[in-house]
Amino acid sequence: AWRRQTGGRTWWILGGGVVFPLVVLALLFVASTGVLRAVAGGREDAALTIEVTGHQFWWDVVYDPGGLAIRDANEVVMPVGVPVRIVLKSEDVIHSFWVPKVAGKMDMIPGRVNETVMTATEAGRFRGQCAEFCGLSHPLMAFEMVAVPPDHFRAFLEDLQGDAADVAGPAARGREVFLEAGCAACHAVRGVAEGARLGPDLTRVGGRAALGAGMWPMNEGSLAGWIADVQDMKPGANMPSYAHLSGPDLRALAQWLGSLR
């Protein structure tokens, strides 16, 4: 009775609503599983581990080739063509690590450790950004992934291991300001003040392309502006604005920080 009543058009619903999607979905499923295997594979042959920890609103980066924990921040340097194991953690709220041009995102969750493997296929600078809403300055939590040839990467690591270079002239005054103003309570500069981890490691801060977690171009002017005005530039950040520093001190500090690379 059913068939007579509906004529021959039941096939339309069954074909269009059931068969067609099932066929298309099956094909899509096979294809996307293939891609997923390719994306997720290579975990075992990753030779290098980089550990990134999310903070409100910056990134703590530790390079770990063979047990050496070398700390840096807000920039992830990677060798081209080598699968890198990226270990993701969070110190406060949930963040998400995302470099659209290199790989999909992975969340950083307090109390948990997530892992992903990324391979940069070409050299270049790629913008990354926190993809999980993490508070007031979530839009200002970016970074750069810098993919370099493997030999450059080795040189970069060697360079990174050293202490901050000694300086003379006005910049040396900047180092005093750094210590006097209490910056070392939160920031480490290897060879000057070590151990503090509440803020980004500044050992090579002047060598980064950007300031404020991938947001502003790095130069002495913006460094001075940043220190005096953090809370305006990045509301909700844990660092207070150091507007009370005198002009010359501020300039010296910025000059010194800019020289760290």
Next chain:
Amino acid sequence: MAVTDPETRTPYGGARKGEPGKTFDEIWQQPRGLRYWSAVSHQAVGKRFIVTGFCFFLIAGVLALLVRTQLIVPGNTFLDSETYNQVFTMHGTLMMFLFAIPILGGFAVYLIPMMLGARDLIFPRLGAFGYWCYLFGGIILMSSFLFDAAPDGGWFMYTPLSSNEYSPGAGPDFWLIGITFAEIASVATAVELIAAILCARAPGMSLTKMPIFAWYILIFAFMIAVGFPPLIIGSILLEAQRLLGLPFYDAALGGDPLLWQHLFWLFGHPEVYIIFLPAAGMVATMLPTFVGKPLFGYGFVVAAVISMGFISFGLWAHHMFATGLPILSLTLFSAASTMVAVPTGVQIFSFIATLAEARPRLTVPMHFILGFLFIFVLGGLTGVMLASVPFNLQAHDSYFVVAHLHYVLIGGMVFPLFGAFYYWAPLFTGRMMSEVLGRWVFWLMFTGFNLTFLLMHLTGMRGMPRRIATYPEGIGWDRLNLLSTLGSYILAAGVLLFVVDFIRHRRVGPHAGRNPWGAATLEWLYPLPNPNFNFHAIPAVRSREPLWDQPELTDRRAERIDGVLRGTADSRRETISCDPITGEPIQIARLPHPTWTPFFAALGLAVAFGALLASFYWISLAGLCFSVLVFLLWAWEPSDAGVLRPDGMGRTLPVDLADRRSHTHVVVVGLLLVLFALHASLIFGGLYLWNVVPDFAELTVRPLGLPLILAAGAALAMAVAGTVARRWALSERIGASGAMSGLTALLAAGTTAALGWAILPVSPFDTALGAVIWATVTFVAVLSAAAVLWGLFNLARDLTGATRPGQARHAFNLATYAKGLAAMALATAGLLLAFALTGGA
């Protein structure tokens, strides 16, 4: 069945007299002036839901315009970060919780009784109570703006960002309390709709002859009843963490932030379908009218809707692909996520097949239906894209997802809703809205919508994440955002024009007359606007399209149509109540007259919740007690069950029957479904933490074994006592039944006491698992307290002579509740025992 001798059973002296001396029309008259707000009839409550929901839609729409205005250029300083975060949080929250669900619920409340042939919903006061909870919840949430404490953690409130530590202000409290309150409303409305659809249909309207809209609403209501509890539990736990320091989600004490995400998406995924289903039901109702042919493939659509409801609950994992789930399981989730395309496809193709039956009349509602088909199908396709894991890992939390969800929600819900306004406006006002302005509304909305959101797919593919207040210049997002913002203004203009048209038509719109669209369903039976009683006599139904297939309904004046329960026999509001499956009448259901009880019950709760926000715990407790008192008054109402009456079409029916198929029993089962879902969410939380954070499970002190065994025994005995009370009540041993009800109350208290004793050594503050154990036992204790009240209430009724021979409903329903409670207490005791047996510290 207790009723045996119709001759001797006349209405009792204690039973309400109704409003003697008034005519049928006067009895059903809506009260006027201030007393209008005491009206509980579905027409009043439905309109209130719709109007309030639409107000929230407008507010949320303005917030959306603020968001778009902020993003119009890079580095904009129109809003600061804090305000922006509040604005997008409230936009999402209002749209999802205070607009979409309530307004759809409102349409259902308004339309379902008219479509099914009932004079009112079968529990009108429950609906009114739901409305007041919703309104007060919404007011609590909106008042956060006054205190400059609007929530700013996103509509998903991920913890730990929403914890005390990272959100010290009251924003999350406003959100959690306001939303939980409003959700109680949704759940109450859902239970009411389930009972109304199953128990109050016109004679002969079997399940398979129900209008398709009723099927959609039935599944919608079931999904709310099961889907909202996880979020309610999640919110209560989060609020308890904020207020009391119980570490449910605190990773430092063995909690897990992901537990919140599981509970949230366990609600959040079905939510999408909860919003889609009633709107699709509207399309399935309007489409046949304009095509002039019945919906093609009714059976397929029903099967598709049921399976959609089923499948949608298993899929929440796909919102969490980026949280680090095992890779191997991701592929299976991905496959499962796409499976929803099948029931969706069946529905869409059935709509298209209906369209192909004949050339449709291109009215304004038809425009919106075509717009729905176009937009929703695109949204469905991007949904399939998102189900693919590698693609999802890129698109997740980017503007691609923003585009997708607006395609699904605006396409799938807002367009049908606007069509529904044009279609059903004559029912509300008796006048037609403008066909000319309506077309303008449609094209403005359609153009604006696509301009805004089509481009967002691209913005997302270019790497723009969601929820960012500003973005840097020159990375390819500028122009797209500018165009999206312009599109949103066009969309808003469309909505504004709709408001103008609606206000205009109430004065100058042409009168609608009778069945202006030539529709097939019963709500168009009477000349418009509909009388408050819906039907003088409730007609028998033999077809799914009664107005097309049953000429006796349309060839005479509406009040002359034959049917059951013509007029009123004893000055009371009443409607016919049927067997849930066959639709055969089984009893006459008494309906309440206007009353303030729902308002005061909700007001007490509002005081309780509001005082909680302000940390006045004593006031909070007082509000709660007041509410319980009002509920008891509400339930005490003298009953005239046990009377037999002719229905006017040759049957003799009992009034307010005590039976499994009776509406009061169905509502108890519906309530149990909700309670099971709440309990299961807590059990899930406990097992989840035990399993995922084993180190802290080891640290958690074990509960005592012996009291757990006692609790299990007491729970079983309680179920038995309740069942015996039912049996004795049915055989009219009133005193003995009352004693058994008292014993049931005693055993419920004993169950709770034993459970409490068992967990005394466990600290709720030391580990998250301990906190969940306490929460679970507290939940059982609250339900037991209800059983105690109920048992004593029954005992009091039996002792004071308020129970007459033939009246067994109160004991009948308590037995079912006691069994459900016993099942939950047993599960709790069993799991705690298993936990106690696994050693530990």
Next chain:
Amino acid sequence: MDPLAYVPFCGPPPEPGALMSRWLLDPALLAGLAVALGLGLWLARDRRLMAGGWVLVALLFVSPLCALSMALFSARVAQHLMLTLVAAPLIAAALPSVRMPPLAAAGLFAAAFWIWHAPAPYTATLESDLVYWAMHLSLFGAAVLLWSALVAAVREAPFAAFLAVAVTAAQMTLYAVLIVLSPSVWHVWHLSTAPLWGLSALADQALAGALMWVGGGLLMAVSVALVLSRRFLAGTAAGGRTLAAQESST
């Protein structure tokens, strides 16, 4: 624990290459199945359904799936899903129905399901044939009872039947979710057996959970639709029409 200290009923965990030779033609098993078939056909109202259910049960134990389930937990889960969600409803529909409150039957099944899939009892099934058969018989028996109670209740107490289905679906999903998300291996037996198949025990467990979550959910939906819609809609006037729709769409 050494998986080779005791040879479980289905034999030692097989290597991938040797799987196809692992049909289990144990005389006691075959005799038991034969008796069950005779008894089932004698009792059955519908012999075709009974035979279908029996063939499936026989395949689940005689085929190499039984041996595979010694190596992979996911195979064991697949076996149990077929047993409880396909074979059990077939046999329950074939037998005269048992009148039992559906929620009680659902509770019984849930208890059997959780007890036998908890770590300690699960291990016990691999250490004694008696326990192994106690598990399968009680699990299967509880499943048949549940489906039978559902079939019986759907006309008279459709809401209780609906609740029982919801509870069963929810508790099975709950178990599945837990093992998918677990950071540790529940069934230590598979620590040494899963790697034979190139999977870590944790991956095998996650796969098992995902199978149960997704595959189990779909199987359950289809079985419920087929078994119950027939009874549920049979009594309504237009039932035949919608029934045809449901059958051809599932």
